[in-house]
Amino acid sequence: xxxxxxxxxxxxxxxxxxxxxxxxxxxxxxxxxxxxxxxxxxxx
Amino acid sequence: xxxxxxxxxxxxxxxxxxxxxxxxxxxxxxxxxxxxxxxxxxxxxxxxxxxxxxxxxxxxxxxxxxxxxxxxxxxxxxxxxxxxxxxxxxxxxxxxxxxxxxxxxxxxxxxxxxxxxxxxxxxxxxxxxxxxxxxxxxxxxxxxxxxxxxxxxxxxxxxxxxxxxxxxxxxxxxxxxxxxxxxxxxxxxxxxxxxxxxxxxxxxxxxxxxxxxxxxxxxxxxxxxxxxxxxxxxxxxxxxxxxxxxxxxxxxxxxxxxxxxxxxxxxxxxxxxxxxxxxxxxxxxxxxxxxxxxxxxxxxxxxxxxxxxxxxxxxxxxxxxxxxxxxxxxxxxxxxxxxxxxxxxxxxxxxxxxxxxxxxxxxxxxxxxxxxxxxxxxxxxxxxxxxxxxxxxxxxxxxxxxxxxxxxxxxxxxxxxxxxxxxxxxxxxxxxxxxxxxxxxxxxxxxxxxxxxxxxxxxxxxxxxxxxxxxxxxxxxxxxxxxxxxxxxxxxxxxxxxxxxxxxxxxxxxxxxxxxxxxxxxxxxxxxxxxxxxxxxxxxxxxxxxxxxxxxxxxxxxxxxxxxxxxxxxxxxx
Numbered sequence: 001x002x003x004x005x006x007x008x009x010x011x012x013x014x015x016x017x018x019x020x021x022x023x024x025x026x027x028x029x030x031x032x033x034x035x036x037x038x039x040x041x042x043x044x
Numbered sequence: 045x046x047x048x049x050x051x052x053x054x055x056x057x058x059x060x061x062x063x064x065x066x067x068x069x070x071x072x073x074x075x076x077x078x079x080x081x082x083x084x085x086x087x088x089x090x091x092x093x094x095x096x097x098x099x100x101x102x103x104x105x106x107x108x109x110x111x112x113x114x115x116x117x118x119x120x121x122x123x124x125x126x127x128x129x130x131x132x133x134x135x136x137x138x139x140x141x142x143x144x145x146x147x148x149x150x151x152x153x154x155x156x157x158x159x160x161x162x163x164x165x166x167x168x169x170x171x172x173x174x175x176x177x178x179x180x181x182x183x184x185x186x187x188x189x190x191x192x193x194x195x196x197x198x199x200x201x202x203x204x205x206x207x208x209x210x211x212x213x214x215x216x217x218x219x220x221x222x223x224x225x226x227x228x229x230x231x232x233x234x235x236x237x238x239x240x241x242x243x244x245x246x247x248x249x250x251x252x253x254x255x256x257x258x259x260x261x262x263x264x265x266x267x268x269x270x271x272x273x274x275x276x277x278x279x280x281x282x283x284x285x286x287x288x289x290x291x292x293x294x295x296x297x298x299x300x301x302x303x304x305x306x307x308x309x310x311x312x313x314x315x316x317x318x319x320x321x322x323x324x325x326x327x328x329x330x331x332x333x334x335x336x337x338x339x340x341x342x343x344x345x346x347x348x349x350x351x352x353x354x355x356x357x358x359x360x361x362x363x364x365x366x367x368x369x370x371x372x373x374x375x376x377x378x379x380x381x382x383x384x385x386x387x388x389x390x391x392x393x394x395x396x397x398x399x400x401x402x403x404x405x406x407x408x409x410x411x412x413x414x415x416x417x418x419x420x421x422x423x424x425x426x427x428x429x430x431x432x433x434x435x436x437x438x439x440x441x442x443x444x445x446x447x448x449x450x451x452x453x454x455x456x457x458x459x460x461x462x463x464x465x466x467x468x469x470x471x472x473x474x475x476x477x478x479x480x481x482x483x484x485x486x487x488x489x490x491x492x493x494x495x496x497x498x499x500x501x502x503x504x505x506x507x508x509x510x511x512x513x514x515x516x517x518x519x520x521x522x523x524x525x526x527x528x529x530x531x532x533x534x535x536x537x538x539x540x541x542x543x544x545x546x547x548x549x550x551x552x553x554x555x556x557x558x559x560x561x562x563x564x565x566x567x568x569x570x571x572x573x574x575x576x577x578x579x580x581x582x583x584x585x586x587x588x589x590x591x592x593x594x595x596x597x598x599x600x601x602x603x604x605x606x607x608x609x610x611x612x613x614x615x616x617x618x
Binding site for chain 1 (some may be wrong): 094103107108112114118121142165242246247251254255258259261262265266269274275277278279281282299337341343344345347348351355463494522
């Protein structure tokens with residue numbers, strides 16, 4: 001049971017980490033879009 | 045979805061109704077064409093959101109130097125992930141077992157991380173720069189710049205070709221469409237959405253492509269794990285692994301997979317304009333956060349998908365036709381429904397397209413800034429001509445990539461030389477940005493000498509025995525010291541870098557001489573680093589020149605205000 005948990009965690013930690021980074025990137029882009037709109041500038 | 049496979053099933057797979065004779069899910073021509081049209085059509089429509097009536101050169105090359113943290117991190121991650129990332133990480137997991145995916149993904153991720161301290165220096169020296177070549181041109185002149193530009197161009201053309209090839213292979217494996225059709229659709233699709241807005245389109249679409257790519261990776265990895273029986277079945281399968289494969293600290297994995305990648309960490313980052321372009325494009329204050337986030341994002345996605353290779357090993361899957369690149373499509377086709385296979389298709393197309401559009405932008409920028417701006421136009425570069433040069437470059441590069449990909453050329457020799465060239469330029473490029481005594485001759489001759497010595501070692505043009513092999517092992521030891529020393533220097537400064545370099549050199553001279561000769565490919569790679577460092581340092585020590593680094597910011601400027609006489613003055617100095 002213990003090794004199953006370790007093995008499962010070893011594989012699933014990567015998609016979990018990916019989800020975290022995806023959240024950070026989406027939050028940062030949303031913030032940049034808001035800033036660009038409020039200052040009437042282009043996002044890119 | 046289908047349940048866990050019984051013992052031995054995977055070695056003698058049955059053909060299901062939706063599997064082709066190769067054992068992959070078979071889509072109809074219409075389905076694949078619709079998927080491709082949705083992907084490239086959607087991407088093209090996205091670029092309409094940011095299209096301007098009149099693009100300027102700064103926007104086309106570096107998005108005006110003000111890309112934000114989120115877009116920058118997304119773009120860097122998406123660019124660095126190409127189709128080969130998944131296949132190679134899965135191959136590493138299948139070959140080296142538990143530690144395999146980490147030895148692929150971790151070092152690839154560190155390429156992004158280790159360049160950012162140097163990137164901040166590049167940006168400080170040339171706040172209005174577009175390419176690393178421009179900076180080197182301002183520092184040394186044309187010959188050093190062209191060495192860098194040529195290495196960048198070769199790298200991007202190879203990358204384009206590999207990505208188009210991957211598209212052709214995927215389309216031909218999963219549908220009745222031909223390899224050439226896949227290659228052409230990918231090439232035309234990428235060119236269509238990149239041509240008008242250049243780098244701005246590349247960054248904007250990278251964000252959308254990365255969101256899709258990450259979402260699919262987040263779904264597919266657990267889906268394969270649990271459809272294949274979950275962790276319990278995987279743990280049972282661990283008995284199939286050899287001792288080395290079951291060891292998280294496998295020496296075999298480190299020596300064969302980790303070490304060669306580790307050696308290449310700085311070389312890939314310096315030799316790749318797609319990275320330096322983003323260093324010049326992201327807002328200066330966001331360089332660190334952008335590159336750290338991209339490092340984690342790249343590592344998580346690539347290592348995660350590499351775990352599918354480990355799962356394949358655990359369940360006893362044999363790659364079809366012995367081809368390791370079949371592992372992921374095979375696992376997805378075997379354990380998941382066609383909907384997931386379609387998602388995997390989008391994942392690969394997205395990853396290769398994001399890298400290909402970055403390569404097109406990189407190539408166009410090199411031709412615009414390094415070739416036209418610095419070597420043809422003289423003191424009077426025309427923004428209009430520059431834009432034309434950039435767009436023509438994109439078209440020519442796409443056609444070249446399509447032709448090379450269609451002929452399935454053997455690029456191994458080209459890859460060997462480009463890798464060596466990147467290794468040879470690492471020390472001269474970095475040291476030129478910190479040491480005011482380095483000359484153009486020291487830069488140029490150090491690269492030439494390093495390439496010559498690399499060829500002797502790589503192709504064993506001399507008999508590698510006695511003093512000869514000892515000489516090359518010593519140079520390789522210097523190369524190892526250069527790699528470690530520069531990495532430490534980037535983060536902790538000159539004193540720490542020197543100490544790390546000296547300790548590494550001493551350790552390698554003691555432990556590696558007599559041992560490295562069994563790994564001549566590694567010796568040759570390290571020789572490129574070591575020889576260029578020795579020659580560059582020796583010639584520099586004889587130099588009496590002193591360079592004023594402030595001149596770089598004055599010499600590397602914006603091309604859009606050409607009518608204004610102050611166009612060569614950086615924004616920060618105005």
